[in-house]
Amino acid sequence: MATQNTTKVARAMMAPSVIALLIWMIVPLAMTLYYSTLGYSLYNPISTPFVGLDNYTYFLTDPTFIAALTNTLVLVVGVLIITVGGGILIALLLDQDVYGVNVVRLLVIAPFFVMPTVAALVWKNMMMNPVYGVIGQAMSGLGLAPIDWMTDVPLTSIIIIVAWQWLPFATLILLTSLQSLSADQKEAAEMDGAGALSIFWYITLPHMSRAITVVVLIQTIFLLSIFAEILVTTNGGPGSQSTNITYLVYQQAISFGDIGAASAGGIVAVILANIVAIFLIKAIGKNLDA
Amino acid sequence: MARQVTKQRKIGMTVLAWAVGLLIFFPILWTFLTSFKTELTAISIPPQFMFFDWTTENYSTINSQANYFHFMANSIYLALGSTLLGLLFAIPAAWAMAFSPTPRTKDILLWMLSTKMLPAVGVYIPIYLLFINLGLLDSRFGLIVVLFLINLPIMVWMLYTYFKEIPVDILEAARMDGASLRQEITQVLTPMAVPGIASTVLLNVILAWNEAFWTLNLTTTDAAPLTAFIASYSSPQGNFYAKLSAASMLAIAPILVVGWFSQKQLVRGLTFGAVK
Structure with missing residues (x-):
């Protein structure tokens, strides 16, 4: 009796979140699907006549699409x-015994908190500008010809x-995982005469494999939708080289x-992301049981 | 002998670690230094590192000319607004999942996570057209709702992993000691839930502050936050390095400090509890 009551209350508490996300996911997605046929x-x-799959044919056969798909994969x-x-x-x-390791940690993770538009503009102008950028000046200092990064190698x-x-994201998560590796295991291996390289290969790396999987999957989801960095630097160009x-x-x-056509492209992006998402959900779902 | 080797090794590792750290941090350090240069010093060849006449004129120019505080205020509104709205929805949901789980709880959690994987461009067109029709384009309210929705799954997940660690037994113990329901909530549960809620707030504020798809696409001026303000420097003002640097420092400094304080929680929130 009491349990039934609790279940009801619990349902009522979850309902707002579930309903909000359900609407957010289904309504716009259905509309995108609908628009993609117009x-x-x-x-x-x-x-706005109904055109069936014409938009998909147009989008998928557009040479820019092939370029964009390739660029997306290369970028990721x-x-x-x-x-x-x-x-x-x-x-x-950073897992080593190092003086001031906490400060080094702060330095290493800092870029993660820099908003995408700032990161892109600082790099574009102050690092990669062929004349005034730091990299360009360092290269001319060494007697090398500076590169016009955004034009010559935009992607x-x-x-x-x-x-x-x-x-920083990858480092932070891999470091967290590394620090949960018990010292005993490494010591035991050292006693058995294992070298640093084989300890890394047979003990450390397998221990980190879960964290590596999580990093790869989560980053892939975010990297598939990179936008601001392209908008403020190359605008996708020259041509479609960085679209x-x-x-x-x-x-x-x-x-x-x-x-x-844009809606058809949106649906294609959803399908791509879903392929990755299936693996991620499986990896995380497995952890939920444990 | 062995000790000497260890000591040497430690010094070597220290030098290497600091070199790597400074290399990664360099663009931020350089932006910081450039923000105190004159435009002329900023593009001098060879570059001036530290020994130039430090000036704060860029900061005052940014504030007086570019209406910086308007964008800053919008960033704060959006970050706090979407976070508060998120807490309102996420706390009850996470609470219910943690304390009265059903066989379906796990499926609901994973389904919520899957909505986070929907790429923005998959829903961008209808949202954009809907915003035009409802007059929500360039409104703070509309953007707060969108940011709330894209971060809601992360908030529910993060709160859930924290709430699940609160031992249920402690409630029974409090009841045995004669605690009333009010005391139970204010004196036992709340103190234990607060750290988790605080971490969730921090992570969400960081994510909302730096979000740069919706904030760029759904605003023009009125509701534009700092991400859009900085994007307006893409050209040709980007050539004014000193001003770009000052604007950038003002945009990232608050969140950099918040981020440094919450690095542990970050791992947990961004991996949905899969790495602790």
């Missing part, structure tokens, strides 16, 4: 390699900026006013 231009919003994979690789190395370093530049923002799917959808809607 010939809907912002410049002629009176006539590039940032992941830098942040996970660098994160493991820095976490190992690489964005990878560097985004990796700088996410390296990702998110930016392409934005362009279709805002610059070309093509609501139908």
Whole structure:
């Protein structure tokens, strides 16, 4: 009796959150799906004929789409390699007995709190400007020809900026995981004559594998929707060299006013994100049982 | 002998760790230094590191010319507004899930998490058109609701992991000692729940402050927060390095301090409790 009552109360307490999220997820998504079947231009919003899958055909066969898809994948994979690789190395370093390790920690995690527009503009202007930027000046100081980052290697530049923002996240989480590794296990291995490298390979790395998985999956979700960094630096250019799917959808809607094609692009982005999400939900759901 | 080797190793590691830390921190340090330079010093070749005439004129220019406080106020409104609204919804939900779990609780939690994975562009078009039709474009209220919704799953999750650690037995013990329901709530439960709620607030404020898809796409001036203010420097004002730096420092300093204090909670919140 009492239990039944509690269940009712519990349901009532959960209801507002569940309903809010249900509406937030289903209504706009259904509308996006609906719009994606219409010939809907912002410049002629009176006539919105049903066009079936034409928008998908248009979007998927647009050469810019292939470029954007490739750029999205390169961006995600590039940032992941830098942040996970660098994160493991820095976490190992900060796990050592080091003077002032707490201050170093603060220095390392700081970029994570820098808002995307600031990070992008500081890098674009003050680091990567070929004449006045710090990197450019350092390179001319060494007698090298400076690179015009945003024009010559736009996607690489964005990878560097985004990796700088996410390296702290990877480091912090991998360090947390590393610090939960018991010293006994390592000592036992040392006693058995294991070298530093084999301890890392056979004990430390497997211990961190869960944390690495979580870092990869969570970052992938955020990295698939990188937007502000592209908007304030390259505007997706030159051409479409640094356009990702998110930016392409934005362009279709805002610059070309093509609501139908933009919606089709949105649905494609949802499908891509879902593929990643399935793995993430499984990984986290497993932890919930334990 | 062995001790000497350890000591040498420690010094070596220290040098390496500090070098890496300073390298990563360098863009922020450089922005800080540049914000106190004149525009001319800011682009001098070779660059001036510390020995220049420090000036605060950039900060006063930003405040007087660019109406900085308008954007700052919007950032504060959006961050606090979406966080308060979030607490109102998330605390009861997380409480119910932690203290009267049903077989479906886990599914609901995971489903909530899955809504967080919906990419913004998947719902961007309808929200944008809806905002135009309802006159919500460039309004603080509309943006508060959107930021609240995108962060709600994280808030529920984070509060849930904290509430679950509150031992239920302690309530029974308090009851045995003759505590009334009011005392139970004010003297036993609240003190134990506050740290978790505080961490959740901190993380949510950081996320809302730095959110840069919706804040850029749904505002123009009236409701524009600091993310949009800084984006307006993309060109050609971006060439004024000293002013860009001062504006950037003002935009990131508050949240950097908050972030430094809440780094532990951050791991927990952003990994949905999967790494502790």
